[in-house]
Amino acid sequence: MSLRLFPVLLCCLLAGACAKPPSVQTRFDRQVDFTRLRTYQWLENTPQVQLDAVADDQFDRTIRNAITYTLEEKGLTPVARNADLIVSYRTDLRQSFADQPAALGKNRESSWGFAPWRAFSRPPEGSLSIEMIDPARDRTIWQGTARTTVRSREEARARIFEAVRALLAEYPPRVR
Secondary structure, three states, X not given: OOOOHHHHHHHHHHHXXXXXXOEEEEEEOOOOOHHHOOEEEEOXXXXXXXXXXXXXXXXXXXXXXXXHHHHHHOOXXXXXXXXXEEEEEEEXXXXXXEEEEOOOOOOOOOOXXXXXXXXXXXXXXXXXXXXXXXOXXXXXXXXXXXXXXXXXXXXXXXXXXXXXXXXXXXXXXXXX
8 A cells, every 4th residue: 555545545435434423222012022023014005205306215225234234133023024023214414504793893783783693513423213113003113313423415324334333232121
């Protein structure tokens, strides 16, 4: 490898290592014995990836592969029908804006008697939600959402596996 590429590679690795891990929230039905659930199937015929209001097949394959891999690591087996669980997910990538008072200088106000406001954009936030449904009762028994700042679709794609692992670290839930 060329020595000129080393600093670039090092910067890329450090930038990835410094990325803030996703924040994760989960909730589940405390009446369910999750240790008895051994099989799952995907919720079909529903678009689950929506980025910029367009379904994205490449994101869908990447997310499904990450979820499949992680669930199989946890001992769940995918089946075509009659599963213990139905798994679905949703994604969102959005840019948000906020207002804050504009700085006019020390102890100054506008001619209206108050400081004017200005809009600023927050870093884009990506979220991934996974939902597990009991097909016998047709209701959600486990749900988790991971949120993190992402600067582009490419960064969102690169962080999918990290988000899935963080989310499913909470599955099966430990009832206290």
